[in-house]
Amino acid sequence: MPEILRELGFNNLYMVAELLFKATKAWCEDNKICILLSDSKEIRFPVDLNLKLKNASFEQQNNIEIICNGTGLHWPDLDEDLSLSGIMEGRYSV
Numbered sequence: 001m002p003e004i005l006r007e008l009g010f011n012n013l014y015m016v017a018e019l020l021f022k023a024t025k026a027w028c029e030d031n032k033i034c035i036l037l038s039d040s041k042e043i044r045f046p047v048d049l050n051l052k053l054k055n056a057s058f059e060q061q062n063n064i065e066i067i068c069n070g071t072g073l074h075w076p077d078l079d080e081d082l083s084l085s086g087i088m089e090g091r092y093s094v
Contacts, residue, residue: 022070023084028062035087038070043084049092052078 025036028047035043047053052075053061060077067074072083082092 021084023066023073024070026064026066026073028058028064033061033064033073035073035084037084043087045087045092050080050082051093052080 020039021041022038023035024038027034031047032044033047033053037043047056047061056075056078060075063075063077065074065076066072067081068083071085072081073087074081086092
């Protein structure tokens with residue numbers, strides 16, 4: 001990682017990724033949360049990895065808001081929030 005990024009307080013690649021990639025669309029499909037990133041890549045993870053999502057209806061799972069300038073997801077029906085960096089690190093629940 002470039003030294004200038006460390007000096008600015010970005011101490012891991014996931015923090016840098018939040019600067020480079022934003023969520024542009026999020027939806028639920030085939031029991032997976034799907035996220036389209038600003039670089040046209042897609043991230044998917046099974047809803048079973050998050051207890052609130054696992055126990056929710058499809059409509060609740062699919063009611064996703066993109067928050068924090070594209071760096072987070074919010075499920076208003078479930079009061080659940082996940083960050084893109086957390087998802088990339090494999091943290092699918094709080």
